[in-house]
Amino acid sequence: MSTLTMSIAVGDRTVSDARRVSELGLSLPDASLTGIVAAGILAPPATSGATRTGLQWNSQSAVTGDDVINVESVVTRVEQSKDGAVFDRHVRLVDDGGSVLEQGIETWSSPEPSDVRFDPAVDFCTPAWGERLRESLSTDTAFASSLSSWDGTVGLRCTDSSGRARELHLRIYRGNIIDVARRVPGGATFTLIARAVTWVDLVFAERNDFLRRAIRGEFSSSGDGYEYLRLTKPLDIIIAHARSAAREWQSVPGHTLPLTCGREARP
Structure with a gap:
């Protein structure tokens, strides 16, 4: 059992x-x-x-x-x-x-x-989670380079059990996240959307398989679909940093995963 x-x-x-x-x-x-x-x-x-x-x-x-x-x-x-x-x-x-x-x-x-x-590291699509991302991404040259000429807002949304949505907006200007908020004036250029279980499975999976999950339809988007597709690389980098924060938190002393029986759970 x-x-x-x-x-x-x-x-x-x-x-x-x-x-x-x-x-x-x-x-x-x-x-x-x-x-x-x-x-x-x-x-x-x-x-x-x-x-x-x-x-x-x-x-x-x-x-x-x-x-x-x-x-x-x-x-x-x-x-x-x-x-x-x-x-x-x-x-x-x-x-x-x-x-x-x-x-x-x-x-x-x-x-x-x-x-x-x-811990905010696993409170997906909230301002505290977004601030963790901003701090981590601020030193990532690949992220800055991938958005060096971009001016817009990336929305990240997580739907929970009641159908409510936790949504975060990252205001980005030329490779830098200049604002983290639940909403920014003018709204998001596009919003990446997934269920809470998808976010959990993604951040704790053995490897970053965001692109595979997106192709399978586990993520959806609203807003400018062209910009969403064009910014696949920086989105993948954002997910990589979210994974690092979650896995670092999970590994700290005092957090012990429950024992399981039978087949191993699939992320």
């Missing part, structure tokens, strides 16, 4: 043992609930005392009793306050052939603020 962790952080993953659905002892009035209940059995709360407060679910191919599945989960967002902690977890039901049958986004609430570990 998946294990419980003492402190939840963005990027934490679990994988359950593979089980045949008919062996889980489910007796449901509505077969459409099978996947949701199976996920709850195979992927218990990530921390004791947490309560699930929200769920969005999508069934590409509804699971049946004959299916052999395991459940992969990854934490995509955490928030901490004096009143407690909230975190989102993306859950996938995967069959024995590696196909995702059903998936969803759970929102969990805990009365203990210490149940989550937060």
